[in-house]
Amino acid sequence: xxxxxxxxxxxxxxxxxxxxxxxxxxxxxxxxxxxVQPLNDDACQLVEMAENTILQGSSIAPTRxxxxxxxxxxxxxxxxxxxxxxxxxxxxxILQLNVRDYPGEVFEKILQTNHEDTIYTEFIDECLMADVxxxxxxxxxxxxxxxxxxxxxxxxxxxxxDERDRxxxxxxxxxxxxxxxxxxxxxxxxxETDLFGVYLKKTLxxxxxxxxxxxxxxxxxxxxxxxxxxxxxxxxxxxxxxxxRASVLRDSPRWNPYNxxxxxxxxxxx
Amino acid sequence: MSIIYIGDRETxxxxxxxxxxxxxxxxxxxxxxxxxxxxxxxxxxxxxxxQSTDANLATYDRNIEVEVTLPAGSxxxxxxxxxxxxxxxxxxxxxxxxxxxxxFLEAARNSEGVLLIVPPYREIIRPDDRIxxxxxxxxxxxxxxxxxxxxxxxxxxxxxxxxxxxxxxADLICGVDLKQEAQQLAYHPYNARKNWMQRxxxxxxxxxxxxxxxxxxxxxxxxxxxxxxxxxxIQNRELLELPWIYLGTYLQHES
Numbered sequence: 001x002x003x004x005x006x007x008x009x010x011x012x013x014x015x016x017x018x019x020x021x022x023x024x025x026x027x028x029x030x031x032x033x034x035x036v037q038p039l040n041d042d043a044c045q046l047v048e049m050a051e052n053t054i055l056q057g058s059s060i061a062p063t064r065x066x067x068x069x070x071x072x073x074x075x076x077x078x079x080x081x082x083x084x085x086x087x088x089x090x091x092x093x094i095l096q097l098n099v100r101d102y103p104g105e106v107f108e109k110i111l112q113t114n115h116e117d118t119i120y121t122e123f124i125d126e127c128l129m130a131d132v133x134x135x136x137x138x139x140x141x142x143x144x145x146x147x148x149x150x151x152x153x154x155x156x157x158x159x160x161x162d163e164r165d166r167x168x169x170x171x172x173x174x175x176x177x178x179x180x181x182x183x184x185x186x187x188x189x190x191x192e193t194d195l196f197g198v199y200l201k202k203t204l205x206x207x208x209x210x211x212x213x214x215x216x217x218x219x220x221x222x223x224x225x226x227x228x229x230x231x232x233x234x235x236x237x238x239x240x241x242x243x244x245r246a247s248v249l250r251d252s253p254r255w256n257p258y259n260x261x262x263x264x265x266x267x268x269x270x
Numbered sequence: 271m272s273i274i275y276i277g278d279r280e281t282x283x284x285x286x287x288x289x290x291x292x293x294x295x296x297x298x299x300x301x302x303x304x305x306x307x308x309x310x311x312x313x314x315x316x317x318x319x320x321q322s323t324d325a326n327l328a329t330y331d332r333n334i335e336v337e338v339t340l341p342a343g344s345x346x347x348x349x350x351x352x353x354x355x356x357x358x359x360x361x362x363x364x365x366x367x368x369x370x371x372x373x374f375l376e377a378a379r380n381s382e383g384v385l386l387i388v389p390p391y392r393e394i395i396r397p398d399d400r401i402x403x404x405x406x407x408x409x410x411x412x413x414x415x416x417x418x419x420x421x422x423x424x425x426x427x428x429x430x431x432x433x434x435x436x437x438x439x440a441d442l443i444c445g446v447d448l449k450q451e452a453q454q455l456a457y458h459p460y461n462a463r464k465n466w467m468q469r470x471x472x473x474x475x476x477x478x479x480x481x482x483x484x485x486x487x488x489x490x491x492x493x494x495x496x497x498x499x500x501x502x503x504i505q506n507r508e509l510l511e512l513p514w515i516y517l518g519t520y521l522q523h524e525s
Binding site for chain 2: 047048051052053055056057058059061062064066068237239240246248252
């Protein structure tokens with residue numbers, strides 16, 4: 001049983017990531033090969049969501065508090081069985097993954113709330129519960145102006161981990177999402193040095209200073225990917241005026257995500 | 271969960287909703303209520319048009335059951351369709367009926383999707399003796415009206431997720447052949463010529479250039495989705511269905 005949370009600021013691509021993961025349910029790319037089998041209704045709906053929105057040139061609706069989500073129990077809860085094939089003669093890593101998809105505002109609001117019984121604390125409690133192995137943290141904005149904000153968010157998050165005695169036994173996979181963007185695509189090969197070390201220095205320092213190194217790893221991911229091996233143009237188009245927050249898949253037949261499974265594989269490895 | 275139709279007076283909100291229920295459907299079937307029942311309720315045979323929606327009430331809620339054919343299979347949706355009188359956008363009405371206005375705001379804020387129906391403006395209307403140009407606003411007024419729509423969505427309904435912006439009465443627009451447009455934009459669950467982004471792009475570039483800065487302003491909001499542009503006319507089924515198929519993608523399955 002692997003309980004994993006996915007958190008990150010608004011519009012960091014959390015639901016899109018999950019939809020991409022379940023759409024490529026039998027993936028055999030150059031870097032990884034895996035099979036995903038949905039185990040509950042919510043997870044089955046993710047595949048439909050991918051077919052109806054991403055492949056049709058529209059974007060996935062934001063998961064937000066208030067719409068249908070009032071308490072932790074209203075959050076979408078996805079359950080998958082994932083088989084990661086390691087190579088011809090190695091046994092596959094089979095994991096059952098249970099993920100909660102959190103609205104981004106929950107994560108952003110932890111900075112502002114000091115009250116004990118707010119809904120935000122409830123969400124974070126759930127996220128740091130004893131049976132949660134770790135969490136996949138998605139970041140999307142790499143502009144240096146965001147560095148201070150992210151770093152503050154993480155100090156607060158780490159403080160909350162400490163309050164709940166999870167500081168030494170909680171795995172954190174920190175990923176830069178939407179890495180198909182031209183400016184950061186080359187940094188995907190060594191995200192710790194070339195993405196976080198260059199653009200989000202403070203965030204990197206905060207994380208490395210507080211967490212044991214074996215529980216922290218950096219990833220670069222891209223749900224949309226690029227157009228091809230020799231065509232590194234991003235496979236995405238930004239919505240007019242949205243400032244890059246809302247974007248859609250550009251060429252659906254050439255959809256090839258990058259590095260979707262690696263963070264989960266690492267999070268679940270004992 | 272509901273879909274709300276908003277727009278000024280005489281833009282065709284009720285007609286659009288009524289025609290959607292027409293049994294000559296392709297990808298959007300209204301399973302309930304039956305067309306005949308709706309028509310008896312909304313259509314005035316003696317006037318040859320739909321009855322204007324009375325502003326004694328701010329919202330008219332009707333439960334409908336729709337089946338939309340999507341790429342991943344057909345989806346049955348149970349939703350409320352809220353019709354609103356265009357009258358409510360007059361500031362004098364808003365001042366004299368503050369309570370009704372609040373009822374409307376509440377309904378709009380809680381809606382899953384908005385169909386914003388706008389009429390064509392005078393300059394693009396096809397020359398025809400039967401059309402009275404005075405019924406249509408000028409381009410400048412049309413653009414100003416958009417400024418107010420931006421205000422409304424930014425201040426009064428900041429959390430709306432989906433706005434389908436429909437330029438209605440497309441049959442009256444100069445140089446528009448509905449059949450050709452429908453061919454360009456037609457939806458098909460498996461092999462459509464355009465995807466949603468391309469449809470939006472096409473309609474946006476052809477018809478909504480004058481208000482591009484207003485639409486960009488709407489799209490800048492941190493949460494929620496971008497506005498999608500459509501052209502609609504009760505005389506063309508394909509075009510009429512498009513905004514509903516788009517919204518239908520996001521509405522929950524009937525449980």
